Amino acid sequence: MIRAAAFAFAVAFTLPAVAGEAPSNARLAAIAVQYMKDHPPVPGARMEVTAEPMDARLALRPCEGTPTAGIPGGRAMGPRVTVAVTCPDSGGWTMRIPLRVKQFMSVLVTTRPLTRGDGLAADDVHAEERDVASMGYGYIANLGQIEGRALARPLRAGTVLAPGMLAGRQAVHNGDSVTILASIDGISVRAEGVALGSGDNGARVMVRNANSGKVLNAIVRSQGSVEVIQ
Incomplete structure (x- = not known):
């Protein structure tokens, strides 16, 4: 019955x-x-x-x-x-x-913890189907929407990316030629290098010294310019 x-x-x-x-x-x-x-x-x-x-x-x-x-x-x-x-x-x-x-859509979710100023690459995110009707802050569906952008704040793994989490365009991109700044015993030194990561001002990236081939930790200071972390 x-x-x-x-x-x-x-x-x-x-x-x-x-x-x-x-x-x-x-x-x-x-x-x-x-x-x-x-x-x-x-x-x-x-x-x-x-x-x-x-x-x-x-x-x-x-x-x-x-x-x-x-x-x-x-x-x-x-x-x-x-x-x-x-x-x-x-x-x-x-x-x-x-x-x-x-309303279920495929959205981008972080695969690992990310820090402020980080650029986003394909291995930083993955697609998951989520209910976007309950996402009052919006969502991002594909990497094309965030190309060249950096994070405005740190994110935990498993966070659904939203437009408000993004800052301006990245100052340095992976593979870019950059000027490496360093201070040795109070003396400023400049060298040419290649960025091994992407990020906005203040982001940490790895760079390779074009002359020595040494890989260094650096912070993005401006467009095309990084400073070595001692």
Whole structure:
């Protein structure tokens, strides 16, 4: 009997409202859910939409016209969305149907701890499917969106990258020719080298001295310029 009742509810939930009938809660919910699926806030996302429980005592007049649906204010982002279902008859009614919405997209997640000023390479992140409807600070879907950017703050492994976590463009890129600055016994020395990492001002990178071939720890000081860490 329980299975039969559940099946009957599922069937009713998927049926559209019929003109001239008094719509049940299940029919109203079905209209709202279908509208949401037909108008995804994030195109291409895998959506899961469920209606919140409604007052079982609800009784509406029959609707001669075909009920329509829409989102008040046009705002559909977030894990909770309200869809208004309206009867177009003269003196008709409008019901607001609360929905829970999940939108799954592939986003970039850090694979290891990263420090402020670090540039991001392919091995620093990996793709995971996450519910982006609950990500109020946004997300980043691919490396092309952050090319040349550095981190504005340190991040733990497993952090979903968001636009607000990024600083300006990197001052040094992996493979760039750089000027290596060093201070030896109070004397400033300059040498030419090659960056073995990427980063913004203040980021730590490895560099190779072009003359000696020695690999050194350095800090990015400006565009194309690094200072050796003693």
